[in-house]
Amino acid sequence: MDVAGTGVASAARPHTARLRADASRNRERIVAAAREAIVEFGPDVALDEVARRAGVGNATLYRHFTDRxxxxxxxxxxxxxxxxxxxxxxxxxxxxxxxxxxxxxxxxxxxxxxxxxxxxxxxxxxxxxxxxxxxxxxxxxxxxxxxxxxxxxxxxxxxxxxxxxxxxxxxxxxxxxxxxxxxxxxxxxxxxxxxxxxxxxxxxxxxxxxxxxxxxxxxx
Structure with missing residues (x-):
């Protein structure tokens, strides 16, 4: 329900949905980048390299995957x-x-x-x-x-x-x-x-x- 009819709740929902969509895309990019990097360098490839290929920061990678x-x-x-x-x-x-x-x-x-x-x-x-x-x-x-x-x-x-x-x-x-x-x-x-x-x-x-x-x- 909106707070005092201001539309705050309804405005928040699209924002939350966008955040979730962005997170999902980031996760997919990380997995795709890791797949390519593992093929090329093996499972010990540097996670920095995976993040670079995915176009995300290291912090984003670790939010999705806590370890290798x-x-x-x-x-x-x-x-x-x-x-x-x-x-x-x-x-x-x-x-x-x-x-x-x-x-x-x-x-x-x-x-x-x-x-x-x-x-x-x-x-x-x-x-x-x-x-x-x-x-x-x-x-x-x-x-x-x-x-x-x-x-x-x-x-x-x-x-x-x-x-x-x-x-x-x-x-x-x-x-x-x-x-x-x-x-x-x-x-x-x-x-x-x-x-x-x-x-x-x-x-x-x-x-x-x-x-x-x-x-x-x-x-x-």
Whole structure:
């Protein structure tokens, strides 16, 4: 209710809404900047660098994320959710089985799936229920793409989701210390080479066994 009919309360509401919208945009910018920085420099990237890339002050960053672990967690959740949605959309919308996988692989670049590297770190809490739920959703959706392409005889049968994730993580990260501008143009070439190697019939026998996401959890 307005105070003495002055309209103070109603005037305050738009102001509060604007503050909340600004805070939400700042949070989104910080997560997006952290995602890019982690891909480029790894999870130990300076938070000052993240704030600079996001166009916010350090105080704003710390208002949203009290420490590095909280920020890395949010980046991981964001990337996994985005990757899972990309896989689900490709599976539903693409008639050709290998075409769906091809689409997902290239769209995973846009999600900066290489930012998931911190998930292989001992310091990352893999028992976090939100992280576990998103990881399961992502694994399930990517597995569906692989299974469909294998059943169609278009994808070699000796790989699993872990193999795909390792390749995507490695191929979508710049070479350490290079600061390579326009790196995505190399990524697209190398992803195409990788996809050609996935097609059935296989032209070689892979050593070892197909890797799952569970296998990757043991990486140091």
């Amino acid at each position: 672990a909280e920020l890395v967690r949010q980046v991981a959740l964001s990337v996994m959710a985005g990757a899972a949605q990309r896989a689900e959309d490709a599976l539903m919308e693409e008639a050709d089985a290998f075409g769906a996988l091809h689409r997902f692989v290239f769209e995973a670049v846009q999600e900066r799936i290489g930012a998931l590297c911190p998930m292989l770190s001992e310091a990352f809490d893999r028992e976090d229920p939100d992280v576990a739920a998103q990881a399961q959703r992502m694994e399930r959706s990517i597995n569906a793409l692989l299974d469909r392409a294998q059943r169609a005889g278009q994808l070699r049968g000796d790989i699993a989701v872990g193999d795909l994730m390792v390749a995507l993580t490695q191929l979508t990260r710049p070479l350490p210390g290079t600061g390579c501008a326009g790196f995505d143009r190399f990524v697209h070439r190398h992803l195409q080479l990788f996809l050609d190697g996935l097609r059935a019939p296989a032209r070689s026998v892979l050593v070892g066994t197909a890797a799952t996401l569970e296998d990757l959890k043991g990486c140091k």
